[in-house]
Amino acid sequence: MPDEPLELSDISISDWYPHADTMTEVGFPAIARRLPALIRQALGIAWTASRRDTLATIALSLLGGVFTAFGLLATTGVLTALFSQGPTPDRVMAALPSLAVVAVSATLRSAVGAGAGWAQARLTPQISRATEQRLYGLTSHVELVAYDDPEFHDALERANNRGAVVADSVVTEALDVVTAAIGICATAGVLGVLHPVLLPLLLLAVLPDAWAAVRGARMRYATMYGLIPTRRHKWIVGDLLAERSPAAEVRSFTMRSFLLRLYDAVARAEQDLMLRLARRQAVARVLGEALGGIGTGLVYVVLGLLLAGGAIPLAVAGTAVLAIRSAQQSLNNLMFATNRLYEQGLYFTDFLEFCADAERRLPRAGRLPVPGGFERIAVRDVTFTYPGSATPALRGVSLEIRRGEVVALVGENGSGKTTLAKILAGLYAPAGGTVHWDDTDLADVDPEALRRRTAVIAQDHTRWPLTVRDNITMGTDRGRPALERAAAVAGADEVVAGLPLGYRTLLDRRFAGGQELSGGQWQRIAVARGFHRDADLLICDEPTAALDARAEHALFERIRAHAEGRTVILITHRLASVRYADRIYVLEHGGIAEHGSHEALMRNDGLYADLYTLQASAYK
Numbered sequence: 001m002p003d004e005p006l007e008l009s010d011i012s013i014s015d016w017y018p019h020a021d022t023m024t025e026v027g028f029p030a031i032a033r034r035l036p037a038l039i040r041q042a043l044g045i046a047w048t049a050s051r052r053d054t055l056a057t058i059a060l061s062l063l064g065g066v067f068t069a070f071g072l073l074a075t076t077g078v079l080t081a082l083f084s085q086g087p088t089p090d091r092v093m094a095a096l097p098s099l100a101v102v103a104v105s106a107t108l109r110s111a112v113g114a115g116a117g118w119a120q121a122r123l124t125p126q127i128s129r130a131t132e133q134r135l136y137g138l139t140s141h142v143e144l145v146a147y148d149d150p151e152f153h154d155a156l157e158r159a160n161n162r163g164a165v166v167a168d169s170v171v172t173e174a175l176d177v178v179t180a181a182i183g184i185c186a187t188a189g190v191l192g193v194l195h196p197v198l199l200p201l202l203l204l205a206v207l208p209d210a211w212a213a214v215r216g217a218r219m220r221y222a223t224m225y226g227l228i229p230t231r232r233h234k235w236i237v238g239d240l241l242a243e244r245s246p247a248a249e250v251r252s253f254t255m256r257s258f259l260l261r262l263y264d265a266v267a268r269a270e271q272d273l274m275l276r277l278a279r280r281q282a283v284a285r286v287l288g289e290a291l292g293g294i295g296t297g298l299v300y301v302v303l304g305l306l307l308a309g310g311a312i313p314l315a316v317a318g319t320a321v322l323a324i325r326s327a328q329q330s331l332n333n334l335m336f337a338t339n340r341l342y343e344q345g346l347y348f349t350d351f352l353e354f355c356a357d358a359e360r361r362l363p364r365a366g367r368l369p370v371p372g373g374f375e376r377i378a379v380r381d382v383t384f385t386y387p388g389s390a391t392p393a394l395r396g397v398s399l400e401i402r403r404g405e406v407v408a409l410v411g412e413n414g415s416g417k418t419t420l421a422k423i424l425a426g427l428y429a430p431a432g433g434t435v436h437w438d439d440t441d442l443a444d445v446d447p448e449a450l451r452r453r454t455a456v457i458a459q460d461h462t463r464w465p466l467t468v469r470d471n472i473t474m475g476t477d478r479g480r481p482a483l484e485r486a487a488a489v490a491g492a493d494e495v496v497a498g499l500p501l502g503y504r505t506l507l508d509r510r511f512a513g514g515q516e517l518s519g520g521q522w523q524r525i526a527v528a529r530g531f532h533r534d535a536d537l538l539i540c541d542e543p544t545a546a547l548d549a550r551a552e553h554a555l556f557e558r559i560r561a562h563a564e565g566r567t568v569i570l571i572t573h574r575l576a577s578v579r580y581a582d583r584i585y586v587l588e589h590g591g592i593a594e595h596g597s598h599e600a601l602m603r604n605d606g607l608y609a610d611l612y613t614l615q616a617s618a619y620k
Helices: 028-049 051-082 088-139 144-148 150-163 167-194 198-226 228-242 247-252 256-308 314-360 417-424 447-451 468-473 480-490 492-497 519-532 549-561 598-604 607-617
Strands: 376-384 394-402 406-411 432-437 454-458 537-541 567-571 583-588 591-596
Touching (some): 028 051, 028 088, 051 088, 088 150, 088 167, 228 256, 247 256, 256 314, 394 417, 394 432, 417 537, 468 492, 480 519, 492 519, 583 607, 591 598
Parallel strands (some): 454 537
Antiparallel strands (some): 376 394
16 A cells, blocks of 8 residues: 555664764774775785886876975075066076976976876776676685675675775875875975974864864765665665566566655665765865864964064075975875775775685685595585574484485475585585595585586576576586587477577577576576586486476486486475485475385375375375
8 A cells, every 4th residue: 555654674774873883983093093004905906906007106106206396495496586686687597597497397297297197097997807806706706605694795795885896996095195195295395494383384274174074984984884784775676676577576566656665765764864964074074174274374374474583585485385385285185085095995994804704704625636426425413504593404414325316305495405405515514514425524625626526406596698508508518419418308409499599599688689588498408507517416406496297297207317327316395206216305394304215205104295195185
């Protein structure tokens, strides 16, 4: 109903953010302590991306500072000559050498500045590539169980959506900090020569702005961090409104109005908080600029008093004005770059922390090679609990599988069938117990190598936006005959025959010339994918879920006929399909309730007999 209240408790926004304890530490001392580490991390990434461009940027920035100092010192000579006694032509002639130095310094400073900018611009795409490679190299390598951990998901969200994106900005801001610091050192040396009291007074002009900038960064980061769950919810609802896969149900269940209301509620909450952030940042900025104006006025008052008291000559005062303006600009640039570096560094730290956490979640390194095959697989007292769950998914599971057997795992939803299958496939590591291939404990084997010896046909298979050939071979092309054999076993050859380009047909309508398959046709492609892999162990997890009865029967017949010595683990709710399995294991609440052949289990009159009889009665 249009007036029905929406449940938004999980996306509500309050003033209390999960990262508030970190943000309360943000201030000048915190920035000063953290700035060297941020610069070191940023330059480390830049060095990894391109040593040449990193060195060029820093070296050219140093040269720019040297030329700035020469130009300011030469300006003193120009003003001294122009303010001296004598005819104007003579004064101009006396100023020409210093003017030449000023001109050359300005030209060289512009040239090296352009070179530094070019080198820095070259760094940006290289840093983006290096950062993305590191991120996706880790996300594709971490243990699969990490994706069942909500904390990992939140950390990945922060790292992927903002942390990796700002890596090039962090390096840019770090180099800007270095450049501005070099400029300050250059002008500070000049001001120190002119009069040492002038430099400390510059802080009065920039500290208020720096305070406003840091406070604004703290406000923004806290807001962005707190909005992560809300924005993720908004993106999910937006996908439901815009993506193709849910489009049919959105229309058939007339969900449009409800989803729009839900989207608007989330977007309005986000909008209100962003408007409040803009108001608070504006107040801080206005206050900082007002105080900064007062500080700048004080600097020039002191300079006037020094000039009036004869502490400095007029030529030096003129140079001091230029030096003060240059130093003030460099200080402003430094504060701005520091603020930006700190703000972007907060997001970048999320990326670094995620990478460190992901590296701790990488699979163990196996010290033993994968056996060339096995005569039996022995599972002994295996336990497993998903992250954040208080209830074990598997409790002391033990079973034995012999080479060439077809073994079925059956049970009600949540009984642990798929979890056990993933442990057998090397996708999960058991929390307790062991899995052996003959005498080899799989805990001592490289999981990646083990997965190359297993094949999984999953119900929730991925519909890869690739050609039919790549969807089946998955980058392990074994030649055309192997491809066609796998397709024939799965019945996918009939699907391919109806496609315009055969095995070269792209299976995604989002691309020009792409084709889309039905659920049953995709299922056959997934089955062909499993048979194409030259694996000792074939795990079929609900492989016929999208097939009709005739196709299901034909597929199971093909699996039995073309297993070719493979050991097959079959998971299915359709118990008529497991009657001819060599052995059936019945799982209940994460444990093995009973096992045996179909006939023995029916005589046992246990859980399997109840489930089989219940399904069979539906056909009477």
